[in-house]
Amino acid sequence: MKRLTGTNEEISAILYQEQLELSKENLNVEETVRDIIEEVKKRGDEALRDYSLQFDKIELDSLEVSQDLIDQAFDEVEPAVLSALENAKANIESYHRQQLETGFEDQPSAGVIRGQLIRPIDKVGVYVPGGTAAYPSSVLMNVIPAKIAGVKEIIMITPPQEHFVPAILVAAKLAGVDKIYQVGGAQGVAALAYGTETIPQVDKITGPGNIFVATAKKQVFGIVGIDMIAGPSEIGVIADASANAKYVAADLLSQAEHDVRARAILVTDSEELADSVEIEIERQLKELPRETIARPSVENNGRIIIAENIEDMFDLMNKVAPEHLEIAMDNAYDYLDKVQNAGSIFLGHYTSEPIGDYYAGANHVLPTTATSRFSSALGVHDFIKRIQYTQYDKVAVNAAEKDITTLAYAEGLQAHAKAIEVRNDKN
Amino acid sequence: MKRLTGTNEEISAILYQEQLELSKENLNVEETVRDIIEEVKKRGDEALRDYSLQFDKIELDSLEVSQDLIDQAFDEVEPAVLSALENAKANIESYHRQQLETGFEDQPSAGVIRGQLIRPIDKVGVYVPGGTAAYPSSVLMNVIPAKIAGVKEIIMITPPQEHFVPAILVAAKLAGVDKIYQVGGAQGVAALAYGTETIPQVDKITGPGNIFVATAKKQVFGIVGIDMIAGPSEIGVIADASANAKYVAADLLSQAEHDVRARAILVTDSEELADSVEIEIERQLKELPRETIARPSVENNGRIIIAENIEDMFDLMNKVAPEHLEIAMDNAYDYLDKVQNAGSIFLGHYTSEPIGDYYAGANHVLPTTATSRFSSALGVHDFIKRIQYTQYDKVAVNAAEKDITTLAYAEGLQAHAKAIEVRNDKN
Incomplete structure (x- = not known):
């Protein structure tokens, strides 16, 4: 895994550019798809x-x-x-x-x-x-x-x-x-x-x-x-010296095996952990049936960042806004309030990300490529509509008439004003 | 306003096609915009x-x-x-x-x-x-x-x-x-x-x-x-014999004055009301400062549909899925449960749609062109992210190991399985 150094601003900007590159599709199938859609509409x-x-x-x-x-x-x-x-x-x-x-x-x-x-x-x-x-x-x-x-x-x-x-x-x-x-x-x-x-x-x-x-x-x-159009899968791991290198490596590889474009990022304040994770990754890679996918993924897209301290690790990860975020620290739960951007969080040394892929219950359809800055996991909210309703009786609309017509006239929308005025017996 | 007849399926299909036409932008500015964006990125x-x-x-x-x-x-x-x-x-x-x-x-x-x-x-x-x-x-x-x-x-x-x-x-x-x-x-x-x-x-x-x-x-x-990319504004009014033609006409015109592409649709089970509304529209149009916008809007895009009964009116309007929906009926509130698709609903004879544009509190940024079938008014939910979190301790992950690894192996994702197995002392 390549090591990156710099300020959080610099590192997150680099990671984001790289992520955009990884998300690019080389095929241009716009025309073909347009034709297919037309055919289905017609026939x-x-x-x-x-x-x-x-x-x-x-x-x-x-x-x-x-x-x-x-x-x-x-x-x-x-x-x-x-x-x-x-x-x-x-x-x-x-x-x-x-x-x-x-x-x-x-x-x-x-x-x-x-x-x-x-x-x-x-x-x-x-x-x-x-x-x-x-x-x-x-x-x-x-x-x-x-x-x-x-x-x-x-x-x-x-x-x-x-x-x-x-x-x-x-x-x-x-x-x-x-x-x-x-x-x-x-x-x-x-x-x-x-x-x-x-x-x-x-x-x-x-x-x-x-x-x-x-x-x-x-x-x-x-x-x-x-729903969203997802890019390649990502995992970000925040780990301190308490983390188990074997576990961290296994989790990074579980993302890497998805796709040669998948990406694993480790942020740690422990140089020693970083070294051990690298050794573990190499060891585990050799045993993986999907090594031909996982190896280029970690070698090309894997990144390790050594941070100064805990604040720094969370600040960077919030800028990265990863799809999956593991917090491999003792008392990981206590750090939840530091997370601003992530699709799904996995807390502590035992919550391996595949628990979420298959089993625990939270959704595995998640925002990639830093879109967790403004979007969320698939959920019930994606399958409902919120419909507003309002009811004013005669007294209420007459009471609001001055305010509403003032704004309507100010915006030059006289028919809006008249629709209110017509409800007043004076008109 | 043009009168449409047919089954609800037929009428809603026609209205939808017309609405798509009204939403079409004739200008193609893709290239120009792409260049502008590049310049801003660069300079x-x-x-x-x-x-x-x-x-x-x-x-x-x-x-x-x-x-x-x-x-x-x-x-x-x-x-x-x-x-x-x-x-x-x-x-x-x-x-x-x-x-x-x-x-x-x-x-x-x-x-x-x-x-x-x-x-x-x-x-x-x-x-x-x-x-x-x-x-x-x-x-x-x-x-x-x-x-x-x-x-x-x-x-x-x-x-x-x-x-x-x-x-x-x-x-x-x-x-x-x-x-x-x-x-x-x-x-x-x-x-x-x-x-x-x-x-x-x-x-x-x-x-x-x-x-x-x-x-x-x-x-x-x-x-x-x-947020959404909005099309031209629409109002749908469900009105029965209890409605006041003067009010209904004023509300239809308040949408029509927005844009020559705006659209007003009246669905009623009262032929008499339909006739009176048309007379009122003509009378009120002449007094409107924005007549040059409102007149082509109602004449070209305005539609009246005479329905058999109340069920029919709501069924049709749910298929139309209008941005704004007025229910101009006595006891309008009691019909709320019949509404499946709409951006914002205005209940009863006095809740003129402009009350919602300016004042009552519900949002006026609404889904147009039948997109209220799957989307909603702008709201607080558009400015938040939902971040999932999960924590399993050692006992819990070991207990779930068989189920998770069974699924991982079934999907051919062995590194996913290994990340779970590595947490078990046996491995």
Whole structure:
């Protein structure tokens, strides 16, 4: 891992520039995606079948994944996986249920009622990648918050396969997906955004995907809502001399194995720990099946920063605003109030980041590339709308008339003023 | 106003297509904006001064609007306007304070702590248009929720003027803006997104603007957060025979006067009311100073739909998902539970929509073009981040090891599994 020195301002500026570079997609597929979306808008199901043949080399009988196939997946899935998914589901549910919002209402003065309704989004589409990137944990993380929000219909789409990974279908069923369609790529996103004969149009699309999927999501944004477009995964670890180098190294590598563009950053006030972590990383790397991914990730993108003291470590990490933040210190909990920017925090020597990826209950769909400065983990709040309401009776509107019409006339909007004045018997 | 007939599905599909057309911007300024942003990134303040000379024909002494100018605005502003702004501020504050969220924490099992922190965004930039589109009410609506969220620094930018509208500077001061800079257009947005020698880089940019501002906001999204990109304003009115045609017409016109692309939609189960509203619109139009805007708006974009019954009216309006929704019925409040999609609701015969634009307290920055299906009014929630945290002790992580590693191995992510196993003494 490369060591960086300088002020926190300097280091965070460098890390940010590097992160932007890592996030850049080299492929430009804007045009291709635009064409695919147009075809799906025009030809609906027929276009989906054609693209399936062209891209996935599969001739589809049915766009919908049948209940039979789902039942079969429950027969095929390993019992240990089923049980782990069930336990993860329970944890994710109990965490996210705490995010449920209620509306409010007040009566600030006579004749006035104001409030806010919470309404679930009506229909949500969840994209689930196919092949080796098919993660049942992501199915749970995307679907469960929508379900808790009260979304009426959850549609999952996933690229057609000769044989689906059973855990994907099982996770979908457990999480409460209503319908599964086998369609992937930009054409799948287009189907969800505009609807086809078979696939219902949704109001919001979430879930990860390749560059075609991400580009399609950007292009249909506005027609439907979308979740974030995530960059490569990141972990930032704040560790002091109390940290266990073996644990820290293992956690850094757990991010590094995702992607050669993934990044691991260690900030420590202990030179000794930094040295031990480096030795441990080398030792553990050699044992990793995914060494060919993890090694270039840590060697090219891994960074170590030696800080002066605790204040300095948190100040730097707040500037970095990492997706995942581990605080590998005794009494880590006591430092929570120093964190201003991070997607998800893992506290203490035993809270390895993969606990959060799979299990503890907090969401693993998180803001990357320093966007945790202004955005948050996926949650129930992403699947609801807040609708304002206001009621004034005659006395109240007449009482407010002078203030409102003064502002309306000052802004040159006379019809606004007249709509208030017309409610006064004098007019 | 044109009358539409058909099923709710048919009518809402037509209205949506029309709305998309109205939202289309004819100008393509992508390239120009990209160049401007690059110049500001490269040359900072100097570029801002050059653009000010080029676009605003003003040679700037200072980028910052001085405290003297702000004090002067308080001397110049009409007392009635000042007082109206103060009253509006109090209402907006008391409404939005109800949106404040608190974090949560639970201990779902021994050795496990999970929670969510609420943190304000650090720095926010608010764009305020210049000239005739300078609305002090928009300053209050953008700034107050950020202030209540606890944003540490709120920067306002607005195009340079020979003489600022006093109410704009007054509203900024009242709402709690920390600094005001006189820079507009795409260059202003670029300055906020990347920072210059004088203007601090912010984390999120909100506020309305012309096509250059909107395009710049889209281009810097990801580097900073942005609020929505609003389309033309809309009002939907659900009215039955109990409605007052004079009031309904006045409210429809109050939206129509915003913009020739603004749209007013009346849904009613009373043919008689529809007729009276049309007569009233014609009568009131003639008296309107902004008739040249309001007339093409209602004539081209205004729509009346006669519905069979109350269920039908709400069903259609939920499909339309209007920015503003008036329910002009006796006992309007009782129909709140029928509303699924709308930006802001105005209840009963006296709650004219301009009450919400200026005064009652709910926000007037609202989702347009049917995006209320998946998004909401600007609020305190747009200026906070939710940060998740998790803590497992040794016993807890060892107890969860089997489930977590089962899922990690199933997903082919061995380093994830090893990071858990390394915490077990057996390894």
